[in-house]
Amino acid sequence: MLLHEPTIRLGVFLAVFAAMALWEVGAPRRAASVGRAVRWPNNLGLTALNTLVLRLVLPAGAVGLALQAQHRGWGLLNNLALPGWAAVAASVILLDLAIYLQHVMFHAVPLLWRLHRVHHADLDFDVTTGSRFHTLEIVLSMGVKLAVVAALGPPVAAVLIFEVLLNATSMFNHANVALPAGIDRLLRWLLVTPDMHRVHHSIVVRETNSNFGFNLPWWDRLFGTYRAQPAAGHQGMTIGIEQFRDPVELRLDRMLLQPIRGESGRYAIGREAV
Secondary structure (H helix, E strand, O other), rough: OOOOOOHHHHHHHHHHHHHHHHHHHHOOOOOOOOOOOHHHHHHHHHHHHHHHHHHHHHHOOOHHHHHHHHHOOOOHHHHHHOOOOHHHHHHOOOOHHHHHHHHHHHHHHHHHHHHHHHOOOOOOOOHHHHOOHHHHHHHHHHHHHHHHHHHOOHHHHHHHHHHHHHHHHHHHHHHOOOOOHHHHHOOOOOOOOOHHHHHHEEEEEHHHOOOOOOOOOOOHHHHHOOOOOOOOHHOOOOOOOOOOHHHHHHHHHHHHHHHHHHOOOOOOOOOOOO
């Protein structure tokens, strides 16, 4: 399984990316404010850089660590006699909870927000935004994920399923696609939808600090961070943050240097008045 993991993940990435990109062309939710010719090469360039860095720094990744944990008996689930299906289901749910909590942490700590704001500083919201993260955030996120895998001891299959799901749902819930209101209302009980997550990319601080889920929508409702709609509506809302609104900031070199430029701002949770 470890041998085929890169192929599986790349195949799913390309398939979902192509589907979302075509959907955005056929049924866009909002008109773009900046052309794809400016944003896409830089966003996808950052994605490619992050993939390369992770493969160099942590080549085995979470799936490789899960395999080691299984062989050595590390982690909670490797020491419980659960049926295979229950261990897989519990692992996917608990890993998703960990990602939700990590996301909140990157909004709560000003130093971490400096990294995470690269994701929020995109001036439009589409499928490429789903993988636009600063390289240091990607490495730190993998470190958190590895710690959770070591402590939890999830089945190898569960980690691969989770990694594929997280990647696919991130592209889906960042896609600039229109869903009928009734379908969106029902679907967001099971999955984070584009309309649900778009609220999180609002320039309004209280909206930015809501709807942290990437995959499962339950955590926002459970922990009180759910916001159904943006105050200005999906057509009227402004995407991004107050800083870095010049289109030149969409360049790859500017994104990489963004964490050390300017103030941390007032988006970090608890810093609204700063």
